Amino acid sequence: MKIRPFGVEEWMNRWETLAVNNIAETCVDSLTLYELLEISGDTERIMADLLGTRLTYGDITGSRKLRDLIASLYEGRDPDSILIMNGGSAANFLALFTLVNPGDRVISVWPTYQQMTSIPEAFGAIVDLLPLRPENSWLPDLEELREMALGGVDLICINNPNNPTGSLMENSLLEEIAEIARKHGAWVLCDEAYRGLVHEPGVFVASMSDVYEKGVSTGSFSKVFSLAGLRSGWMAGPREFIAEAFSRRDYTTISCGPLIDTLAVVALENRERIMERNLRIIRDGVAILEKWVDSEKQINWVKPRAGTTAFLGYDLDIPSDELCIDLLGTTGTFLLPGKCFGIEKRLRIGYAYGTETLKKGLESVSEWLKNRNA
Numbered sequence: 001m002k003i004r005p006f007g008v009e010e011w012m013n014r015w016e017t018l019a020v021n022n023i024a025e026t027c028v029d030s031l032t033l034y035e036l037l038e039i040s041g042d043t044e045r046i047m048a049d050l051l052g053t054r055l056t057y058g059d060i061t062g063s064r065k066l067r068d069l070i071a072s073l074y075e076g077r078d079p080d081s082i083l084i085m086n087g088g089s090a091a092n093f094l095a096l097f098t099l100v101n102p103g104d105r106v107i108s109v110w111p112t113y114q115q116m117t118s119i120p121e122a123f124g125a126i127v128d129l130l131p132l133r134p135e136n137s138w139l140p141d142l143e144e145l146r147e148m149a150l151g152g153v154d155l156i157c158i159n160n161p162n163n164p165t166g167s168l169m170e171n172s173l174l175e176e177i178a179e180i181a182r183k184h185g186a187w188v189l190c191d192e193a194y195r196g197l198v199h200e201p202g203v204f205v206a207s208m209s210d211v212y213e214k215g216v217s218t219g220s221f222s223k224v225f226s227l228a229g230l231r232s233g234w235m236a237g238p239r240e241f242i243a244e245a246f247s248r249r250d251y252t253t254i255s256c257g258p259l260i261d262t263l264a265v266v267a268l269e270n271r272e273r274i275m276e277r278n279l280r281i282i283r284d285g286v287a288i289l290e291k292w293v294d295s296e297k298q299i300n301w302v303k304p305r306a307g308t309t310a311f312l313g314y315d316l317d318i319p320s321d322e323l324c325i326d327l328l329g330t331t332g333t334f335l336l337p338g339k340c341f342g343i344e345k346r347l348r349i350g351y352a353y354g355t356e357t358l359k360k361g362l363e364s365v366s367e368w369l370k371n372r373n374a
């Protein structure tokens, strides 16, 4: 079975270690273990729990407590409609492994996290891309989706909030996508790794798995909880689907381990405090970035509404990968080229990985632009 190389991940693997100012990172400023325990206010008890944990496979399904807590992030969901995985990426893989058959027709938004297109393609599906365009605020055009679906569709893949553009589909749009899928009996897989990271206070967006009876949503501790090193995520969906996925998980994962389980529970029990911190970080970050974009004539954007990334446009005659390599070599500032998504004259920036890094990174991009124009 052949699979396309993962553009974004390969770029990060190749260059990230050389970064001085990493403004390509998509996590909200990752926490140390110490910081997580400090937030909980219960360090001694949790450390005693961790040290006393026998390193068996642990609860194969994930502890009841963890699945209860994850279920509470959704509307009326029970722990049997949640499946724990080692990260959102593993959850996406398993969801696609469960949903896609050779010859299936899959429609996926683009740009998005490449798993949504390359994995179904590798499994033998016919994958059509539904382009997200800046003139439509990087949102899917539903007329286009309706037309694409006319020939039949088995699975629609979306990502909300979207990486790399930072666009946000609100409930009405999700309901319309569900309606299109329903008409064709299709599943909808929604990657919700950035769910809840919304800039505008008071805006709450539903999970696709709550909107649609054949909706599957994946989630992650990496971005929203700043715990990428935990390698934990999950999927939420109808019980029968979760049972199917669980039976496939025996072949890939067995269990996710008791230490991760304990720490994931700590994160969820303290989610309000973590969210308060992280919303402050993303909102401060986007304000800094907005000021900078306004001051740079050769840079344009559609201001993101959610998540941790923006997909900046630039008005310069240089391919995006060359720009990023030159920028990294001359300033140590690390960005991700639009080329990783097959889209030129674009750069993905992450604005939530530390205010100081962001400021320094942006200053050095300004310097680089000035030198190039000189």
Ligand SMILES: Cc1ncc(COP(=O)(O)O)c(C=O)c1O
Pocket: 026, 086, 087, 088, 089, 090, 113, 159, 163, 191, 193, 219, 220, 221, 222, 228, 232, 233
């Ligand atoms: C949209 C999206 N989904 C999933 C992932 C993978 O996350 P995890 O660390 O949970 O595997 C990422 C990571 O960048 C992402 O941006």
